[in-house]
Amino acid sequence: MLLVYIMIILGSILMVTNILRFDRFVRRSKDVLSSGKSQDVFWTNLAFILLIFFLIGYIGIAVFSHPDFLVGSILFGGSIFVAIIISFIVHLTDTVKERSIDIVETLIEVIEARDPNLNGHSRYVQNVTMCLWKYIPTEMKEGITPVSIEYAALLHDVGKLGIPESILNKPGKLDAAEWEVMKQHPKKGVRILKKLKSFEDVLPWIEYHHERIDGKGYYRIPGDKIPFAARVIAIADTYSAITMRRAYKPAKTYEDAVSIIKEVAGTQLDPKLTDIFCSIPKPELDACVPENVDVDSIY
Numbered sequence: 001m002l003l004v005y006i007m008i009i010l011g012s013i014l015m016v017t018n019i020l021r022f023d024r025f026v027r028r029s030k031d032v033l034s035s036g037k038s039q040d041v042f043w044t045n046l047a048f049i050l051l052i053f054f055l056i057g058y059i060g061i062a063v064f065s066h067p068d069f070l071v072g073s074i075l076f077g078g079s080i081f082v083a084i085i086i087s088f089i090v091h092l093t094d095t096v097k098e099r100s101i102d103i104v105e106t107l108i109e110v111i112e113a114r115d116p117n118l119n120g121h122s123r124y125v126q127n128v129t130m131c132l133w134k135y136i137p138t139e140m141k142e143g144i145t146p147v148s149i150e151y152a153a154l155l156h157d158v159g160k161l162g163i164p165e166s167i168l169n170k171p172g173k174l175d176a177a178e179w180e181v182m183k184q185h186p187k188k189g190v191r192i193l194k195k196l197k198s199f200e201d202v203l204p205w206i207e208y209h210h211e212r213i214d215g216k217g218y219y220r221i222p223g224d225k226i227p228f229a230a231r232v233i234a235i236a237d238t239y240s241a242i243t244m245r246r247a248y249k250p251a252k253t254y255e256d257a258v259s260i261i262k263e264v265a266g267t268q269l270d271p272k273l274t275d276i277f278c279s280i281p282k283p284e285l286d287a288c289v290p291e292n293v294d295v296d297s298i299y
């Protein structure tokens with residue numbers, strides 16, 4: 001009889017551990033490259049409720065009934081089974097996460113090899129996006145994981161790999177035909193990334209990063225149809241474009257950038273987000289310039 005109670009107590013302790021490990025797993029899995037679908041939230045909550053139900057069942061059986069060896073061993077075995085399943089999904093998720101990061105890093109290496117300036121701009125936009133992200137109220141960020149927007153910001157211009165260098169690095173204004181080619185880079189980016197399942201949720205953010213609130217962007221998407229994350233990246237991209245030197249223009253200061261961004265709030269950029277952006281202290285934005293990148297030496 002003592003053995004039965006020992007098995008139930010050990011099973012209960014293991015069940016508590018399972019609940020805590022599952023909770024930690026759910027929190028960590030938000031870092032995986034996914035925006036968190038409502039379907040996943042339903043199943044996660046159901047799994048939590050069932051785990052707690054099982055734990056209450058263990059205690060109830062131990063206190064209110066007279067469990068025999070068979071019941072004790074089924075309960076103990078059940079808690080071990082749940083522990084094995086949780087270990088399995090944690091391992092699987094870690095593998096998926098590592099592969100997603102490996103793929104992104106490989107793409108970044110490709111960008112770096114082809115065009116170090118583009119890599120500098122991408123890292124700058126990534127840092128400014130994440131700096132702005134910190135200041136955006138939680139309720140506005142619902143359904144977007146930090147890692148998703150970070151990767152989207154980093155790879156927003158990956159489609160420029162498909163744009164001829166003569167257009168990309170032209171030391172002057174582009175003519176109408178060249179602009180048409182240049183405008184294809186968000187769609188080219190989507191074409192490059194669309195085979196990767198883990199990027200599914202971030203593709204529209206990359207495709208629409210040049211859309212404008214007044215609907216006059218690259219693909220004329222109406223303002224209310226532009227994904228929230230794409231609006232955030234658009235601000236970081238604009239700030240980077242203003243404060244870095246290009247072949248056809250010198251770098252401008254933080255003050256210039258803020259005044260230009262305020263001017264285009266409500267026409268080009270989201271007005272609520274621009275307000276938030278303009279409240280970020282200058283030193284924090286200065287710190288966004290990636291290491292080994294001199295804003296004045298960028299094309």
Ligand SMILES: [Fe+2]
Nearest residue numbers: 156157209210
């Ligand atoms: Fe772009």
